[in-house]
Amino acid sequence: MLTANKRDTGIDERFKCAMRRLASTVTIITTEWDGRRYGMIATAVCSLGVNPPSLLVSVAQSASLHDPVLASKHFCVNLLRVLHADLLPPFSGQHTGESRFEFGCWARHEVGLPFLSNAQASLFCKVDDVLRYGDHAIVVGRVIDARVAEEIEPLLYQNGSIAAAQSIS
Amino acid sequence: MLTANKRDTGIDERFKCAMRRLASTVTIITTEWDGRRYGMIATAVCSLGVNPPSLLVSVAQSASLHDPVLASKHFCVNLLRVLHADLLPPFSGQHTGESRFEFGCWARHEVGLPFLSNAQASLFCKVDDVLRYGDHAIVVGRVIDARVAEEIEPLLYQNGSIAAAQSIS
Numbered sequence: 001m002l003t004a005n006k007r008d009t010g011i012d013e014r015f016k017c018a019m020r021r022l023a024s025t026v027t028i029i030t031t032e033w034d035g036r037r038y039g040m041i042a043t044a045v046c047s048l049g050v051n052p053p054s055l056l057v058s059v060a061q062s063a064s065l066h067d068p069v070l071a072s073k074h075f076c077v078n079l080l081r082v083l084h085a086d087l088l089p090p091f092s093g094q095h096t097g098e099s100r101f102e103f104g105c106w107a108r109h110e111v112g113l114p115f116l117s118n119a120q121a122s123l124f125c126k127v128d129d130v131l132r133y134g135d136h137a138i139v140v141g142r143v144i145d146a147r148v149a150e151e152i153e154p155l156l157y158q159n160g161s162i163a164a165a166q167s168i169s
Numbered sequence: 170m171l172t173a174n175k176r177d178t179g180i181d182e183r184f185k186c187a188m189r190r191l192a193s194t195v196t197i198i199t200t201e202w203d204g205r206r207y208g209m210i211a212t213a214v215c216s217l218g219v220n221p222p223s224l225l226v227s228v229a230q231s232a233s234l235h236d237p238v239l240a241s242k243h244f245c246v247n248l249l250r251v252l253h254a255d256l257l258p259p260f261s262g263q264h265t266g267e268s269r270f271e272f273g274c275w276a277r278h279e280v281g282l283p284f285l286s287n288a289q290a291s292l293f294c295k296v297d298d299v300l301r302y303g304d305h306a307i308v309v310g311r312v313i314d315a316r317v318a319e320e321i322e323p324l325l326y327q328n329g330s331i332a333a334a335q336s337i338s
Contacts, residue, residue: 014315015222018290021248022216023194023323023334044215047191048227049305053184056307058217058225079190082337121187131300133309136218138225140302146183152327154192158334159321165192165332168251 023158026084028091029057030114031075033068037114039100040065041092043157045077053143055123058136064096066137073127075141076113079120080155082164087116115147120154122147192327195253197260197273198226199283200244202237206283208269209234210261212326214246222312224292227305233265235306242296244310245282248289249324251333256285284316289323291316 024043031038044058057077059066069075080087090103107117115122125141156163193212200207213227226246228235238244249256259272274286284291294310325332
């Protein structure tokens with residue numbers, strides 16, 4: 001049952017295999033810089049705490065969003081709903097730059113951030129701290145505003161495919 | 170439908186409401202220090218990257234696990250499966266300290282870390298960096314070993330209750 005500590009696979013493979021089992025909510029992180037919008041699919045998002053309201057995202061230095069987020073010092077985390085499955089291809093490689101925003105219903109918040117108007121939730125953040133590690137930047141966002149949809153049906157990513165959660169309690 | 174930007178609720182409440190919509194895999198983070206085991210339920214875990222294999226966890230400074238993790242410089246992230254729902258009460262307040270480990274099948278890894286032997290996955294980490302923010306420590310772990318169960322049925326937490334993922338692709 002357990003393929004634990006197999007000596008024939010390296011830690012890199014075992015790590016990837018383990019991470020496929022960390023089911024996560026799919027998000028689109030957005031920002032705007034120099035009149036252009038940037039957006040990318042991300043699952044490496046987690047809550048930090050309520051004092052102050054904050055979260056963190058992990059962004060690869062190679063991502064097109066990386067430099068604009070650090071330059072604008074603002075970003076928005078849009079939690080996707082099951083109905084947003086069709087946004088995954090354009091926001092994860094099929095399209096680039098502004099053309100990604102032709103897919104989905106996008107609006108602009110007063111702080112100058114693009115947000116998905118029917119997202120599960122949109123969290124508007126100011127960059128408060130950055131920790132560089134390996135080839136990623138861990139970006140701490142202080143949440144300055146949030147929009148929330150009442151119906152709860154976040155889009156999940158698990159084992160390389162999309163999923164929805166069913167309550168079991 | 171949208172309760173967006175309601176002026177009658179503060180950002181703290183909207184933040185909490187939004188975070189309840191970030192469905193996450195439930196984990197138990199463990200460590201050992203000075204001959205004692207420590208463990209706590211956590212959902213603030215995310216993958217960092219493969220170069221090097223790494224993840225991060227967010228730990229409140231008030232958590233009993235906080236000081237032992239920083240002292241031992243090692244921790245294990247155990248991803249729970251649906252069958253582990255009964256571990257939530259003891260590991261989130263009903264019990265404290267060593268007595269928590271009377272629940273579940275625990276073993277000890279050669280690096281001196283307790284792990285749940287039938288976890289969805291167990292990731293053994295060395296603390297590589299720490300960023301303090303607000304009342305939390307963001308702890309970056311370099312993954313030095315991993316155990317993985319083949320069957321994929323992670324235990325999720327969404328909107329204050331437990332859930333399981335159903336593939337929709």
